[in-house]
Amino acid sequence: MPTLAEIRTVPKVLLHDHLDGGLRPRTILELAHETGYHGLPADNEEELTQRLTEGAYRGHLEIYLDAFRHTVGVMQTADALRRVAAECAEDLAADGVVYAEVRFAPELHTERGLSLDEVVEAVLDGFRQGGEGRGIRVYALLTAMRTAARSLEIAELAVRYRDRGVVGFDIAGAEAGWPPSRHLDAFQYIKRENFHITIHAGEGFGLPSIWEAVQWCGTERLGHGVRIVDDIQISQEGNVRLGRLSAYIRDRRIPLEMCPTSNVQTGAAPSIALHPIRLLRQLSFRVTVNTDNRLMSQVTLSSEFHRLATEFGYGWTDIEWLTVNAMKSAFAGFDERLHLINTVIKPGFATARAVSDAVVQVGLLGGPPVGLNAKNHPERVRYSLSSHPPQTLGRRCTSAERFGMMGAGHCSKSGACERG
Numbered sequence: 001m002p003t004l005a006e007i008r009t010v011p012k013v014l015l016h017d018h019l020d021g022g023l024r025p026r027t028i029l030e031l032a033h034e035t036g037y038h039g040l041p042a043d044n045e046e047e048l049t050q051r052l053t054e055g056a057y058r059g060h061l062e063i064y065l066d067a068f069r070h071t072v073g074v075m076q077t078a079d080a081l082r083r084v085a086a087e088c089a090e091d092l093a094a095d096g097v098v099y100a101e102v103r104f105a106p107e108l109h110t111e112r113g114l115s116l117d118e119v120v121e122a123v124l125d126g127f128r129q130g131g132e133g134r135g136i137r138v139y140a141l142l143t144a145m146r147t148a149a150r151s152l153e154i155a156e157l158a159v160r161y162r163d164r165g166v167v168g169f170d171i172a173g174a175e176a177g178w179p180p181s182r183h184l185d186a187f188q189y190i191k192r193e194n195f196h197i198t199i200h201a202g203e204g205f206g207l208p209s210i211w212e213a214v215q216w217c218g219t220e221r222l223g224h225g226v227r228i229v230d231d232i233q234i235s236q237e238g239n240v241r242l243g244r245l246s247a248y249i250r251d252r253r254i255p256l257e258m259c260p261t262s263n264v265q266t267g268a269a270p271s272i273a274l275h276p277i278r279l280l281r282q283l284s285f286r287v288t289v290n291t292d293n294r295l296m297s298q299v300t301l302s303s304e305f306h307r308l309a310t311e312f313g314y315g316w317t318d319i320e321w322l323t324v325n326a327m328k329s330a331f332a333g334f335d336e337r338l339h340l341i342n343t344v345i346k347p348g349f350a351t352a353r354a355v356s357d358a359v360v361q362v363g364l365l366g367g368p369p370v371g372l373n374a375k376n377h378p379e380r381v382r383y384s385l386s387s388h389p390p391q392t393l394g395r396r397c398t399s400a401e402r403f404g405m406m407g408a409g410h411c412s413k414s415g416a417c418e419r420g
Contacts, residue, residue, distance in 0.1 A: 021293025085126025259292035
């Protein structure tokens with residue numbers, strides 16, 4: 001199983017990350033001082049982090065979102081927005097992300113007189129500054145708040161900046177009671193302009209929200225989409241039956257922007273172990289892995305992958321599959337997506353796999369080689385062998401090891417199960 005450090009080294013793709021959910025605590029404190037924001041619940045990094053993350057353990061979306069009033073509160077000047085965006089790009093690049101679409105709601109950053117255009121320009125400038133020379137491409141998704149009435153205005157703003165770094169339009173906020181169809185005029189405008197749509201749906205509300213997002217609003221991706229599992233039936237014998245909506249989502253390859261840790265914290269999933277991402281991956285839905293809010297959830301994209309690897313036994317094949325899924329689902333142009341898959345992502349995973357295949361746990365060989373002190377080198381010894389221990393090559397993986405209730409696969413020397 002890949003370690004967290006190893007996962008950090010491979011190229012990754014992030015489609016669902018909120019700019020105001022990923023600030024550095026020190027930056028929040030410094031911006032509060034610079035901008036005169038006096039509403040912070042603490043005046044030091046440790047306590048501030050604790051206060052901004054405590055809502056993540058309450059199991060409710062609205063409580064989880066409460067911390068954003070503080071991050072948004074310090075993001076009301078062009079310089080602040082530029083700094084936050086630049087640091088976002090820097091932090092993602094340091095985590096091995098090579099492509100990211102980061103979303104924010106321009107309407108939330110105008111309290112001190114910035115125009116919507118000035119907000120967008122400051123953020124895009126920050127992304128360019130922070131990403132320069134770091135091997136990452138960061139694009140913006142403009143989000144309209146579903147509880148407000150400015151969605152058409154934000155949609156027009158997104159289209160206006162489509163050739164300058166904005167790649168799509170989104171709506172977010174409290175889901176229950178605020179269906180996506182309330183913003184139908186905005187989505188119709190986006191479609192007329194041949195632009196891109198992703199919609200938060202199936203996180204704080206169920207199947208009706210997903211159905212409206214797909215069938216009324218024409219979304220190309222689903223932000224979270226966790227509740228699609230409500231339309232999947234599994235018998236006691238392990239037989240799976242997809243409902244009409246879930247079958248449509250899978251057949252049309254509509255991507256699911258899943259954020260495992262956040263989904264558990266907001267109550268959309270009961271635990272990582274019971275998160276539907278495992279089942280949906282087994283059923284070949286277009287699943288992607290994302291962070292949502294790196295500060296509030298205290299995650300990185302690498303840590304999210306590592307949690308799945310630890311919980312479900314995911315290996316390089318699984319992580320690469322999920323990464324390629326995300327790159328295929330990105331709103332960048334086809335040529336750019338194909339270039340990144342073929343020249344960055346696949347070679348990066350091939351390298352990681354080759355390195356892992358040359359490293360075997362000492363205990364798997366019954367002891368260290370002659371001349372090696374096991375006490376001084378208890379963790380790893382390099383060999384030109386497969387990452388599978390010799391006794392497992394060619395045997396069938398059990399359901400608990402790989403496929404859960406979906407049955408078993410067959411191991412090959414590459415460590416990739418044929419059913420993956």
